[in-house]
Amino acid sequence: MRLSRYFLPVLKENPAEAQIVSHRLMLRAGMIKQQSAGIYSWLPLGFKVLRKIEDIVHDEQIRAGHIPMQMPTLQTADLWRESGRYDAYGPEMLRMKDRHDRDMLFSPTAEEMFTDVFRAHVSSYKDLPLTLYQIQWKFRDEVRPRFGVMRGREFYMKDGYNFDLTKEDALHAYNRHLVSYLRTYERMGLQAIPMRADSGPIGGDDTHEFLVLAETGESEVFYDAQITDLTFGDREIDYDDRAACQGVLEEFTSRYARTDETHDEAAFNEVPEERRRVARGIEVGQIFYFGTKYSEAMNATVVDSEGNKVPVHMGSHGIGVSRLLGAIIEANHDDNGIIWPEGVTPFHVGIVNLKQGDEEADAACEALYKEFEAAGLEPLYDDRKERAGGKFATMDLIGLPWRITVGPRGLKNGVVELTSRRTGESVELSPADAVAKIKEIYAKHPDPKGA
Amino acid sequence: MRLSRYFLPVLKENPAEAQIVSHRLMLRAGMIKQQSAGIYSWLPLGFKVLRKIEDIVHDEQIRAGHIPMQMPTLQTADLWRESGRYDAYGPEMLRMKDRHDRDMLFSPTAEEMFTDVFRAHVSSYKDLPLTLYQIQWKFRDEVRPRFGVMRGREFYMKDGYNFDLTKEDALHAYNRHLVSYLRTYERMGLQAIPMRADSGPIGGDDTHEFLVLAETGESEVFYDAQITDLTFGDREIDYDDRAACQGVLEEFTSRYARTDETHDEAAFNEVPEERRRVARGIEVGQIFYFGTKYSEAMNATVVDSEGNKVPVHMGSHGIGVSRLLGAIIEANHDDNGIIWPEGVTPFHVGIVNLKQGDEEADAACEALYKEFEAAGLEPLYDDRKERAGGKFATMDLIGLPWRITVGPRGLKNGVVELTSRRTGESVELSPADAVAKIKEIYAKHPDPKGA
Structure with missing residues (x-):
């Protein structure tokens, strides 16, 4: 690209509204323009990086055997009433009525819709395992959107859903996601540490968040310093090899690493003092196993090998694609501007x-x-x-x-x-x-x- | 991809709700699933073709020197009040209020927002010419959505906007779009004929629609049979060469070709009788020159070489990306199913x-x-x-x-x-x-x- 023909509206002044460095630099480098609170236009340079990050996420999901598709951004309220989340979700869900007065909403996540696709088309255990995912725009009506794309209202997210016959199978899917996420972040030049997390409104017990260490992180994190020495590197992985995937999970999650939500002071104190670290982190992804919560509520069953109808075991797994631009810049900049890792440079x-x-x-x-x-x-x-x-x-x-x-x-x-x-x-x-x-x-x- | 590991939910029965062949085949081939009227999930096979079509559109736009970026799907009403279209747009615009009671809407098109980005960042004629575009989900709340993705409510569209100093420059941008569209459709194995069209609510005089001939087309079309012998083929084009681009426009638009909206019986009758054709067509794109309509309303000006502030000349140019899947199938199928052209096969x-x-x-x-x-x-x-x-x-x-x-x-x-x-x-x-x-x-x- 010749700059004389490009559209790169850099700003000389520091924009007053930006509180953190990534927001400031994205505005100054002509990557984004705020259109209203928490809603951004992606100017050419910003779009280019966004697309590159999206493509890396696709590559690594496809490598893990997960299948891309895409849901609409708008959904009817009916599915959410089935799962019981329509009323429960609260004011973060953007609701509207169409011209025929039907209740609609802008998808904040898509457990219901993926479960609906699954139950419409899959009925036998022979079609499992199955992991479907999308990368699509979501909307959550935050009370106080801030930090640019790090906490926007309209955001781009990869959300994946596994459907498995047994809990054991679903936990293998969980492990596959963990491995593929480690690869994904490293390819973007990021170290993202899996930390035991709180499951929140999605429900479930097994869940890890991936956090990038940064001073401007929203979460306080507590971890064993040994964990930052771990890298996945360029080792080969066979995603069908359960023991190998489980091994990676154990390697990356056996040391103490938690956010303030799940922090356990007593357990932390068992880490040798010189290795205890308290810092701040940016959440860039999360994996969940939640069992049959949605499949039971929405009647997503398969017939097993003995002819019994059983609800499938599910999990959902997200990567904050647009938020990653902010996280990468928070971790890669100096006084003069951004320093892109080679994997994501525009x-x-x-x-x-x-x-x-x-x-x-x-x-x-x-x-x-x-x-x-x-x-x-x-x-x-x-x-x-x-x-x-x-x-x-x-x-x-x-x-x-x-x-x-x-x-x-x-x-x-x-x-x-x-x-x-x-x-x-x-x-x-x-x-x-x-x-x-x-x-x-x-x-x-x-x-x-x-x- | 191994089919045993893919998600390809083909249907044996013909779905009752599908009135036209492309809709029926997309459902049967497991490409889409209707989520509510005019709103579809893109199942893996459908998403794969959608993405390929999107990428072809990107390739040809970038080749023409147009710059990709991306707008949010949700916009505030304010910009649309400035242009006067908020009230004028009618019930096809999906409107909502956010949690702070601000008027929002799901973008049905984006003239206002692109004009806003332009006026915020460009002030000199030296930064022109400039053509920005996006491929993004749009929503139009059709009263009676039908024909699957051909007339959905949520649809994927490329919309591009040129900003030029003079009418002459803007008409060159118009011609560039015409050439790039011809290349785009041919690469997908489609013949799309530019026909003089009606400008509708966007306004303006110069406008062509691109129509694919198909029995199920919504529009009646009238044309000189010679036009179907034209192909752009693999000729080289220099998009900076005004005469060359103008030559292509003249070659492809000098013969009679109109939709029922602009049909002129007297002019049609001047075509030798044996070459007169009446058929049906599917609209897959449209180009407009509309001058200073939006730049004047929204104060998008530049300083010209003599120091005068002048409103820029604009046009907008669309390709119906998701609709193209339907159009391609209408033009490429037999009794047994779809026949993908090599350029777009999944x-x-x-x-x-x-x-x-x-x-x-x-x-x-x-x-x-x-x-x-x-x-x-x-x-x-x-x-x-x-x-x-x-x-x-x-x-x-x-x-x-x-x-x-x-x-x-x-x-x-x-x-x-x-x-x-x-x-x-x-x-x-x-x-x-x-x-x-x-x-x-x-x-x-x-x-x-x-x-």
Whole structure:
């Protein structure tokens, strides 16, 4: 993309309404625009990252054997009356009437509708196990939306639902989700720690939240420092291997890690003092096993191998897709702006032309641009007639992890400058070597394929 | 994908509620499930095609230089009061109040919100031309939703908006849209004819609808038969070349082609009688130039090169993404089911194992499966223990354009059978040749990249 043709409305001033750094930086980098309290337009740069995160979530869900589909945003009240949640859900549910005076609502979650699809089409244990999921816009009418996309009212969320014959099968689905979530967050450059959580209005006993440590986190968290040494890394996993999935669960959840909602002071005190940590965290996902709560209420049964009709065991599993942008920025920024992890960066590399209009510099930038495109990488080329300082400030603000600076002086010596946004370190090298280096970096961070 | 692990709830019976073939086939092929009048869940197969169509639209819009972003589905009434459309829009607009009693609505279109984003961030003619677009869920509360996704209430739509300094610039944007739409539909295997249309509540003079000829079309259409000989084909187009884009407009719109709304009997009668056609069509897109209607009402101005504040010239341009599934099926089916064009098929090839459990047949199918995956193609492997007849019926119903049938008898002679869904013709060839043939076919229909 050539910046002269892009729509990147960066702000010079710090917006007064933003209380936390990710909100401030998303506004300043021209990623979002608030349309009303807790409701945002996703400007081109913001949409690009949102889509990339969505695609990573799809990739990892599909890898785990979960099947993507999509529910409407609007639902009728009837299904929610069946489960008993229509009245229980309270004022966070946005309700309306259509022109025929039927009660409708904007989906805040979709247990009822997935259960409805399941019961309409599945009747035998032979069709299990089954995990369906969607990534779709949701609405929760928060009293006091704040922190930008971190606590918006309209938000983008992945919600998945497993349907299994037995509790044991459903717990394997739970473990598959845990593993796939660990992979998902790591691919985005995030460490998200599974913590034992409170199940809240969805109900159920087995539930973990995934928390990213950040000073601005809403939740107070208590954990054993050993847990931050764990990474899933690039190990292989067979999602059909129950023992392997259970092993990962045990590895990542056996140490003390809880939010304030489930914190147990006595248990925490058993952790050696030097390893006890109290910090703040941002919730970026949650997994639940809730058994037959919805299947019984909504009559979602299958016939088992002995001919008995039994309610299926279910769980639901969410990732806050739009919220993740905020969480990633909270964990990856400095005073000059965002620092995108390679896995989610909106453009792979920035090209800054120090002297737009200089024949040699223009030609060198164009050549780099074409080479990156040919390699399947997306460069953002700042081809505007602006001062170098302004171009650097924009690149730093929007946070592309790698920048190539091209100027007449360097070109005389056959070099351009390659700069890491994270470390600030620069090296001079030939344009060909710069391209090779960028290709090598992104070979380890392939673009997601999506659904 | 292995069918034993997929969720493909095909129906044996014809659903009584479906009046037209696309609706019937989408229900039977397990692509959608109605949740309430005009509101559908997109089951896995339907979602897969929806996403592919969405990605093709993105590819062609980005190629034309248009910039993707995304608006929220919910908007406040204020913007619509500014444009004067809040009261004018009538009962098709779904209105609601949030918990703080503010008037909200589910976006039926987004001229106001895009104009709002523009005026908030653009103030100079130097930032023009600019075309922003989104693909997002919309809602129109039709009195009598029908024909499945063809006339639903919640629907998925691409809507794009151009902002230009002059009428001339805006008409070039109009032409760019026309060209990109021609490419988009052809890539989906559709012929969509631009017809002079009525501008309706959006306003403006220059507008064309794109219509797919189909017996079940809602609109009566009148056209010169010569128009159906036109194809855009694989010619190159430079979207910055005004004359080239204007030339395409003239080529595709100079012959008589109108819907009943703008039909002019006298003009039609000037077409030689043997070339006059009266048929029915499905609207799958529309482009508008409406000048300064919204920019004046909403104060969207730029400073021009002489320092004057002038309202921008705008247009809006839509493609009915979810409706396209219906249109494609109306134009591509037979008595046995859907026949997907290669550009939009949910899976590239079906593999039918005639004797699941036979060691050789299973191994041959697995080998084919892996080879397709390695080639970046997605096979759907029917690995269920079902009769061959049932497997063929399912494959025919869901409409994958190519099927490979594998059985012990053929394998003894070293062959499998490759069948075209469209022609029904089969050839026997070695598994390696079958893979090569499929790869060759899809080299001409690369998967879209999306946004």
